[in-house]
Amino acid sequence: xxxxxxxxxxxxxxxxxxxxxxxxxxxxxxxxxxxxxxxxxxxxxxxxxxxxxxxxxxxxxxxxxxxxxxxxxxxxxxxxxxxxxxxxxxxxxxxxxxxxxxxxxxxxxxxxxxxxxxxxxxxxxxxxxxxxxxxxxxxxxxxxxxxxxxxxxxxxxxxxxxxxxxxxxxxxxxxxxxxxxxxxxxxxxxxxxxxxxxxxxxxxxxxxxxxxxxxxxxxxxxxxxxxxxxxxxxxxxxxxxxxxxxxxxxxxxxxxxxxxxxxxxxxxxxxxxxxxxxxxxxxxxxxxxxxxxxxxxxxxxxxxxxxxxxxxxxxxxxxxxxxxxxxxxxxxxxxxxxxxxxxxxxxxxxxxxxxxxxxxxxxxxxxxxxxxxxxxxxxxxxxxxxxxxxxxxxxxxxxxxxxxxxxxxxxxxxxxxxxxxxxxxxxxxxxxxxxxxxxx
Numbered sequence: 001x002x003x004x005x006x007x008x009x010x011x012x013x014x015x016x017x018x019x020x021x022x023x024x025x026x027x028x029x030x031x032x033x034x035x036x037x038x039x040x041x042x043x044x045x046x047x048x049x050x051x052x053x054x055x056x057x058x059x060x061x062x063x064x065x066x067x068x069x070x071x072x073x074x075x076x077x078x079x080x081x082x083x084x085x086x087x088x089x090x091x092x093x094x095x096x097x098x099x100x101x102x103x104x105x106x107x108x109x110x111x112x113x114x115x116x117x118x119x120x121x122x123x124x125x126x127x128x129x130x131x132x133x134x135x136x137x138x139x140x141x142x143x144x145x146x147x148x149x150x151x152x153x154x155x156x157x158x159x160x161x162x163x164x165x166x167x168x169x170x171x172x173x174x175x176x177x178x179x180x181x182x183x184x185x186x187x188x189x190x191x192x193x194x195x196x197x198x199x200x201x202x203x204x205x206x207x208x209x210x211x212x213x214x215x216x217x218x219x220x221x222x223x224x225x226x227x228x229x230x231x232x233x234x235x236x237x238x239x240x241x242x243x244x245x246x247x248x249x250x251x252x253x254x255x256x257x258x259x260x261x262x263x264x265x266x267x268x269x270x271x272x273x274x275x276x277x278x279x280x281x282x283x284x285x286x287x288x289x290x291x292x293x294x295x296x297x298x299x300x301x302x303x304x305x306x307x308x309x310x311x312x313x314x315x316x317x318x319x320x321x322x323x324x325x326x327x328x329x330x331x332x333x334x335x336x337x338x339x340x341x342x343x344x345x346x347x348x349x350x351x352x353x354x355x356x357x358x359x360x361x362x363x364x365x366x367x368x369x370x371x372x373x374x375x376x377x378x379x380x381x382x383x384x385x386x387x388x389x390x391x392x393x394x395x396x397x398x399x400x401x402x403x404x405x406x407x408x409x410x411x412x413x414x415x416x417x418x419x420x421x422x423x424x425x426x427x428x429x430x431x432x433x434x435x436x437x438x439x440x
Contacts, residue, residue, distance in 0.1 A: 018436050025421060025434035026414045027348035028392055032211065032326045032375025033183070035241045036382065036433045038284060038426035041277040045243050046439075050273030056263055069272055076279035083217050083282050083289075084232070086225060086249040091278055092262045092270035093246030096210040096235035097126045097135055102248050103177065103231055105265055106257035107204040110141025112176040113168065115203070117156065120355045121149035122182035124208065136179075145175060151357035154186050154316045154328075158193045165201060174201060180229065181208030184354060184373055186315065186322045188222035195228020207232045212324055213247075214239030214377065217285045218293025221324055230254065239296065239325050239377045241425070242281030243274040288425035295385065296325045299376040302386035303327055306393035311401060315356065315371070327374045330356060334400050337369040343399055346406035348413050349392070382420045382433050391416060 029036075037045075049069060055062035058070040058077075073091065080089035093099035108114065114136055117123035128134015129144045136142040145168060148160035168174055178198050180189040191207060198205055207224035213234040215221040224232050231250040236242040248258055263270070285292075304321030308314045313330040314321050321327060331340045337353030344351050355364070356371035364370055376389070395413060398404045423433045431437070 014440075021434050021436040023348070024350075025432070026417055027350055028395070028413060028417065029378045030349065030351045030374045030376070030392075032352070032373050032377070033235075033238050034375070035237055035239070035378045036423060037237070037241055037243055037277065037281065038423050038428065039431035040284070040426065040428050041241075041243055041280045042431065042437070044276040044280050045273045047273055047276060049276050050271070052272060053269050054272050055268055057259060072276050072279055073272070076275055076282065079279055079282035079286065080247060080249065083286055084225065084249050086232070087251045088249065088255045088258070090248040090258050090262050091275055092267055093233075093248060094267060094271045094274070095244065096208070096233060096246045098266055099233035099235075099246035099248045100126045100179075100206075100208060101135065101139060101266055102258055102261040103204075103206045103233055104136060104140040104142060105261040106254070107206075107231075108140070108142060108176040112142055113145055113173050114142045114177040114179055115145050115147060115161075115165070115175040116179040117149065117182045118146040119183070120357055120360050121146070121151075122154075122184035122186075124181075124183040124210065127179050127182075127208070142177075143173075145173065149357065152318065154319070154357075156180075156189055156194075158190045161190075161194060162197055165198070165203075169201065175203050177204045177206060179206050179208060180224070181206075181210065181212075181233075183211065184326065184328055184356075185211045185324055186326055186328060187319060188323060191222065191224050191229055192227035199228070204231070205229045209233065210235040211238050211326070214241060214285065214289065215293045215296065215324060218289040218291075218296075220293040220297055225249065231258070236278050236281065238375075239293070240281065240285060241292075241377075241381055243277035245271065245274045245278055247278070284426050287427070292380065292425040296376055296380045297323065298386055299380050299384065299389050300325050300327060303374065303376055303389040303393060306390040307396065310393055310397040312397075325375050325377045325380075327376075328354060328356060329372050329374065330370055331372055331400065332370045336364070337372045338367050340372050340400055343406055344396065347395065347399055347409045349395060349399070379420070381423055381425060383422065383424045384420055388416075388420075 054069045058073040076091045077089045116127035126135040130137030148157040150157045207229040236245040304327045315328040341353045354371040354373035355369040
């Protein structure tokens with residue numbers, strides 16, 4: 001019998017999916033922008049909701065067949081507002097980038113100015129310039145001015161920002177939006193220190209909590225909506241342990257503009273199976289989020305200290321290395337971020353290379369930057385604590401500093417991972433964190 005090439009591809013895809021699950025079950029996942037959802041969230045996202053459309057606002061749909069979808073979406077919004085003490089929540093963004101686009105669309109026009117962190121200073125590409133293919137510039141046509149950044153403190157410089165805004169006003173380039181938050185995000189941004197000043201210029205303040213949403217929900221890091229942010233955007237799948245998606249929060253005065261930006265402006269179907277998964281994750285965060293966020297901070301600090309003790313140049317040393325789930329390490333004494341990322345992956349330690357302050361001026365680029373970024377959200381979710389952070393730091397030292405063959409470290413890492421296979425901080429733990437579920 002002649003084998004069908006289509007069937008071969010079909011089988012190959014499932015084989016690779018299973019191999020991926022097995023690999024991550026034997027790995028140390030340290031990507032700061034990733035997490036693992038609970039079995040309950042996984043159940044929600046394979047439901048029939050994923051086959052349906054629910055255009056518009058619940059109760060005002062374009063389609064029929066949304067009776068139960070509306071109920072879940074109203075519950076999702078209620079939980080989001082409770083979790084973040086917000087007056088308004090739009091749970092429809094399908095990503096953090098789309099959530100940011102909703103803010104750009106609702107509160108600015110193409111050609112307007114936005115103040116945001118640069119990428120080497122921790123900013124996200126969704127805040128970026130058109131010439132860098134950044135979302136704000138390329139898609140919405142915003143012009144970007146960067147905050148002055150204090151590399152020693154690893155946060156925005158308050159006094160220099162005030163001076164910059166005054167100078168921008170003089171030359172007719174006063175920002176319409178001030179964007180806080182970022183991708184490399186070790187310490188809180190000075191929202192409360194700058195909010196009154198920025199609002200005196202009628203500048204809309206948005207806080208991009210993509211990375212720290214779970215920490216904010218757990219009462220850690222900072223509380224942007226109480227510190228003066230008008231709106232807050234986020235991803236729902238980093239320190240907030242939901243499915244991939246986005247969320248916009250604000251007050252009732254912003255409601256109509258945000259709703260219209262989301263639909264019909266930016267979405268048709270809003271991936272309602274993931275909306276259901278968000279609702280489950282919000283309930284879990286309300287129940288377990290404080291303990292989870294507290295352990296994340298303990299783990300991140302312990303990780304930074306251990307890496308520093310092993311001789312690594314960990315950024316933010318003068319401030320205790322981090323107040324978030326992230327650690328940033330300058331690896332130029334040993335190699336560059338791209339090479340270190342590749343070497344660690346060979347030992348099943350999954351990290352990402354990272355531009356750090358000074359890289360661009362020195363001629364380094366994203367493929368070979370000066371740093372790596374490490375995140376503890378996922379390893380905390382599967383039950384690791386401070387002592388495990390020291391063990392992981394030691395594995396990294398063996399590979400990066402001592403130049404040991406990563407493949408010889410691999411067996412130790414697989415043994416280390418054996419006892420951490422279940423998701424914690426959730427209602428149901430029946431399914432393994434990386435267990436492959438076969439439905440065929």
